[in-house]
Amino acid sequence: MATTTDQTAPDSAAPIGRPAGAPDASAGRAAPVSHDISMGVEGEEAHGDVSVDELALSVELSGADGAVATPDVAEYAMWLGDDALILAQQLGWWISRAPELEEDVALGNIGLDVLGHARSFLRYAGTADGRTEDDLAYWRDEPAFRSAWLFEAPNGHFGDTIARQLIASAFQLELYRRLADSSDPALAAIATKSVKEVAYHLDHAAQWMLRLGGGTDESHARIQQSLVDVWPLVDELFRDEPVIDRLEGVAVRPSTLREPVLARIQEILDAAGLETPNVEPSMAGGRRGSHSTRLGYLLAEMQVLARSHPGATW
C-alpha cells in the first residue's frame, strides 16, 4: 500500500514555462524557491504518486510539412476547413450545456476533433498566399468563408445539433475516405487522419438517432422536426462548383457523394424509425461566399477578441 514517490518524476521536478533565456528568479533569494507546481508530493508519503508520465505527443496538425497549395487547392481546402471550423465553433458552445455530463465530454471531444481537422486544412490553405490558420479564421470577413450552410445551422436544441451532426459526419466520412486517395499528398494525409475520428462522430450521432427516434413520443416528434428543419441544407453539400473541374484527382467531386451519403443516412433513419424528410432544397451558396444569416453572428463572436488586438500573439 505504501509507495515511495519518486521525487525525480517529471511532475515534481519540471519547472513550468520559464522562457528560454529568461532570468532565473530564484537566484540569490532566501525564500524556498521552486517553479515546481506540484504541491505536497514528498518522498515519505504513503499514497498518491502524482507523477505525470512523459508522453510523446502526436503531431498536432496533420498534412505535409513544407507543401505549398495552389490557389485552387487552397480554395478547396478552405471549403473543408471552414466546414470543420464552423462546426467546431458551434459544438464548443455545448460544453457546460449538454443534457448529461457524458455529453459535455462527447460533444467537446467531437468539437476538438473537427477543430483539429479545420486547423490542418486551413494551415494548408494558407500556404498558397502566406497566411496562417489564425489569419484565415480570424481576419477573413463573411464573404471570404467557404462553409456550407449545413455547418452554419444553429445549435438549437440537442436534437437539432444531433440531426446536423448526423448529416455532417456522414458527409465527412465518405468525403475523407475518398480524399485519402487524393493525388495531393497533404490533403490525403489530413483526410487519412480525420476519417478515423469522423467514423466515431457518425456512430455517436447514429446512437442518439436511435434513442431519440425510439425513445419517447416527445423525442420522436422533436428529432423528426429537427431533420425536417435541416434537410433543405443537405443538397448544397453535393453541388459541384467550377473549381472542382480544375481539381480532377485532387478533390472529391461533391455530386459523387450524394448517393452513398444519403444511403448511409437512410439506413440510420430506418433503424431509428424516422422518415427521410421530403422538403425542397435551399439555394444555399456557401461555397461562393453567400452565407446564412447565422454566420455573421457566429463570426462576430469568434473573431471579436483577436480583432480587438491587431498584431498581438496569444
Add this chain to the structure above:
Amino acid sequence: MTAPLAPASAQGDARATAEQAAIDEAGQARFDALIEADGRIEPRDWMPAAYRKTLVRQISQHAHSEIIGMQPEANWITRAPSLKRKAILMAKVQDEAGHGLYLYSAAQTLGIGREEMTDQLIAGRARYSSIFNYPTPTWADMGAIGWLVDGAAIANQVPLCRASYGPYGRAMVRICKEESFHQRQGFEILLELSQGTEAQHRMAQDAVDRWYWPSLMMFGPPDDESPNSAQSMAWNIKRFSNDELRQRFVGMLVPQAEVLGLTLPDPNLRWNDETRSYDMSDIDWTEFHEVLAGRGPCNAQRLQHRRQAHDDGAWVREAAHAYAAKQAAATTEQVAA
C-alpha cells in the same frame, strides 16, 4: 454498510441490536486500526456514519465545484483568440466535466446517487467552491484561473491523493495529473500576455489583481476558525491545515510571478527569515463570507445556467431511459421465446 435486520419480535429486536452492536464494535476496531496504519478504507468496509457523511459532503461538493467551474471558462471557448488556444480551452473544460464524473462516481460508492447530488446542486442546497461565483470578463481570466485557481486547487488536492478513502484518493490522483497541465497552460497564457502588447500586459495584471485574494481564500478559513478540519485530519482525509497549504501556495507563487513579470497585489508580502515563511496582509474574509452566503457576483447565474442545461436536457435523458427500457424488454421477450 450493514444489511438491515428485520426481527419479528421484541426478543428478536434485542438480539438484532446486540448483533449490530457487535458488528459495529468489530468494524470500529478494524477501521481505527486501518487509519492508525495509514491504510485505505474501501467501499465495502465498515465505516463510522460520520466518516461516511463527511466524505459524501466533501466529495459531492468537490464534484459540484468541477461542474460549476466549467462555466467561467466555457464563457471564452467561442471567443478564444487563436485556434490553438480554443483547442486547449475546450480540452480543459472538458477535463473538468470528466473530473466531475470521477468524483460523482467516488461519492456513489458511499451510497448516494448522482441524481440526488444533481438535484441538491440545482436546488441550491449543495455547496461548491465559491471562487466560481466570480465572473470572467477578459481572456486573461483564463490565464489567472489556470495559474491561481487551479494552482490553489492542486495545492489543496495533491494531499487528498492520500486520503484514507480509497475511491476518493484514486480519483484525486488522476485529477491532479490533469490539473497540473491546467496550471501550466494558465501560466503560459499569462506569460504570453505579460510579454505581449501593453494592452495585453494590463489585461494580465488586472486578472491577477482580481483572482489573487479569492484564490488564497480557496484554502478555507484560518485554522482556528475551521470547524471541520480537526476531525478530517484525524481521519486522514485532510493532511495539512488550511494555513499550512495557503502559506505553501504563496511560497510557490512569488517566484513564478517574477518570471511572469506581474505583481501580486499585496504590498505587505515579503519573506520573513525568522518564521521561514511569507508575511502577508490579513485576508478580508468579509467578502469570502458574502460570496459564501450567496451574495457573490454570479451565484444566481451559475445555478441558473446549470439548472437550465439540466431542464433543457430532460427530454433527452427521458428518451435514453425509455429506449433502454424498450431494448431490455425486447431482450427479455427474445430470451423467453
